[in-house]
Amino acid sequence: MIEAAAINAVMRTLADPTRRAVFERIVGSDEITVVELTRGSGVTQGAISQHLKSLKQAGLVAERAQGRNVFYRAQPEGLAPLVDWMSHYGVFWHDRFADLRTLLKEIDP
Amino acid sequence: MIEAAAINAVMRTLADPTRRAVFERIVGSDEITVVELTRGSGVTQGAISQHLKSLKQAGLVAERAQGRNVFYRAQPEGLAPLVDWMSHYGVFWHDRFADLRTLLKEIDP
DNA sequence: CTAATACATTAGCCAATACTAATTAATTGG
């Protein structure tokens, strides 16, 4: 059975456009600081920190503190619940491949 | 480039647990009416209709009116934006397969 | 024809939440 709480957290976290944009920028860069994320985000630094907290709680990002900087990086495994959900309820894919996860494991064991 | 509006709609729509549950039930059944969806949903019929409206606007479900009943069915293509997004920003899968969509097309052309 | 059923829609309420502005804490450069 699928972990309802995990999917809930991930979906809910990625639903907000601003927060999703933050995540996308983190994914796009190896590591990135809060100031850099704030730059051109359209919101204040405080708002960015709040979004980062949500992303962290959802398991989508990880942090590394160094000096007065905090570097954020993407935590890809955090998207696993979404993949699971897709393979279960994504009819289109489900119909074609029965189980996406199984398929992927076969390809890359 | 990815259609930001489409992803936004799909993510936002699936973020709510009640609405997602409705979608999952629709996926699970070939066709299902509003009364059936209301039964055991924990919310009123009006709420269900509202959720169905959202799901329809997001392109996730389609309807077929017959007499005084309206049958809803899943529209799998509606999840395409989510798949696209995953293949772009789902680092885990991205790293392993470069492009999930390409992979799937190779398997089932 | 009338009552009941199925569904959509609306107004109004309440909780959740994204944002700002301000504060705090920690680190570093001059």
Place this chain on the structure above:
DNA sequence: CCAATTAATTAGTATTGGCTAATGTATTAG
């Protein structure tokens, strides 16, 4: 040191959004 930089946190505000209750509309049963 001291001022500046980086980041987190908090209180307060405004908006969003999901819910109910009620109403409206169409269809079917008796």
